[in-house]
Amino acid sequence: QVQLQESGPGLVKPSQTLSLTCTVSGGSISSGSYYWSWIRQPAGKGLEWIGRIYTSGSTNYNPSLKSRVTISVDTSKNQFSLKLSSVTAADTAVYYCAREPYYDSSGRPGYYFDYWGQGTLVTVSS
Amino acid sequence: AIWMTQSPSLLSASTGDRVTISCRMSQGISSYLAWYQQKPGKAPELLIYAASTLQSGVPSRFSGSGSGTDFTLTISCLQSEDFATYYCQQYYSFPPTFGQGTKVEIK
Numbered sequence A: 001q002v003q004l005q006e007s008g009p010g011l012v013k014p015s016q017t018l019s020l021t022c023t024v025s026g027g028s029i030s031s032g033s034y035y036w037s038w039i040r041q042p043a044g045k046g047l048e049w050i051g052r053i054y055t056s057g058s059t060n061y062n063p064s065l066k067s068r069v070t071i072s073v074d075t076s077k078n079q080f081s082l083k084l085s086s087v088t089a090a091d092t093a094v095y096y097c098a099r100e101p102y103y104d105s106s107g108r109p110g111y112y113f114d115y116w117g118q119g120t121l122v123t124v125s126s
Numbered sequence B: 001a002i003w004m005t006q007s008p009s010l011l012s013a014s015t016g017d018r019v020t021i022s023c024r025m026s027q028g029i030s031s032y033l034a035w036y037q038q039k040p041g042k043a044p045e046l047l048i049y050a051a052s053t054l055q056s057g058v059p060s061r062f063s064g065s066g067s068g069t070d071f072t073l074t075i076s077c078l079q080s081e082d083f084a085t086y087y088c089q090q091y092y093s094f095p096p097t098f099g100q101g102t103k104v105e106i107k
Helices: none
Strands: A002-006 A019-026 A034-042 A048-054 A060-061 A069-074 A078-086 A093-101 A120-124 B004-007 B009-013 B019-025 B033-038 B046-048 B062-067 B070-075 B085-092 B102-106
Touching: A002 A093, A019 A034, A019 A120, A034 A078, A048 A069, A048 A078, A048 A093, A060 A069, A078 B085, A120 B004, B009 B019, B019 B085, B019 B102, B033 B062, B046 B062, B070 B085
Parallel strands: B009 B102
Antiparallel strands: A002 A019, A019 A078, A034 A048, A034 A093, A048 A060, A069 A078, A093 A120, B004 B019, B019 B070, B033 B046, B033 B085, B062 B070, B085 B102
């Protein structure tokens, strides 16, 4: 059973960089069959996809955040990470890491999220 | 960008009821739609992908239908553990996006 666990500071000052890590257990991040994503959810609001990384290091970012986001992978530690720069109060949210199958069970593109971390609250405040 | 309209935003129902939640797209997305359930303080859980394929381990009272622009999540016989918020997500167009959510509350 794959498990994902977010870690990182729960409080970040405005204009600084938010940094989170997702540790994957129960499966290899290098399997090649999945993308690894970050998603966030402000309190009481909906879900926003931030970006994804493939085991090769190739990335895709949400255009709304692209200028501030960097996602990286460390296959030796079975981890991937998120950096979000120049944060403001609007970046306060629960941040989730999640797994995206490359293909679904029928062989079609499967860019949904089948396993999620428990989420970590990041508050941007001075 | 694809606009998603999920309705209703709030649904009051009783245990045993049949409930349906709608997700409408601004343009066709074939069957590239997923549904999630989220309980307070928890991460979303995948219920259905490819519009109608039940994720392993999800009870059969959940079903999904639709293609193109109109999709439906149906819970055939609402159980106490089903009171939660439900989200649709399209993955036809980049970036993947989620509906606004439907909260299913006890009537």
